[in-house]
Amino acid sequence: MIGQPCFVYDDNTVGIAAGTSHNIVAGIVADVSSDGSRVLVDTRRLGPSISPYALTSTQNATTAAVDLATSEALANALKTSYNALQADVAAILAIVARQG
Secondary structure: OOEEEEEEEEEEEEOOOOEEEEOOEEEEEEEEEEOOOOOEOOOOOOOOOOOOOOOOOOOHHHHHHHHHHHHHHHHHHHHHHHHHHHHHHHHHHHHHHHHH
16 A cells, blocks of 8 residues: 555545545555554655546546536636626716716
8 A cells, every 4th residue: 555545535534445425635655554543644745647636437427527517507606696796886886976
């Protein structure tokens, strides 16, 4: 396991198996205690071949498409909110201009 990437499982646990619920790379395994209960993780250099946010082999194109659709929906909602805010600001500025 030493030299291999390990993944975040929760706020106190790392593991070597990537999956949909734990696909963020914590770092590289630097050392493991003899009983396996403690792992020293080097978080300084993940290296160019290890992307902490890359899709894992267990994720497929469908998951990527859902993520893309969700991102697009969020971007569109943000654009709608921005446009509404811009209209509100324009209305406020028009009222201020009329009041002189």
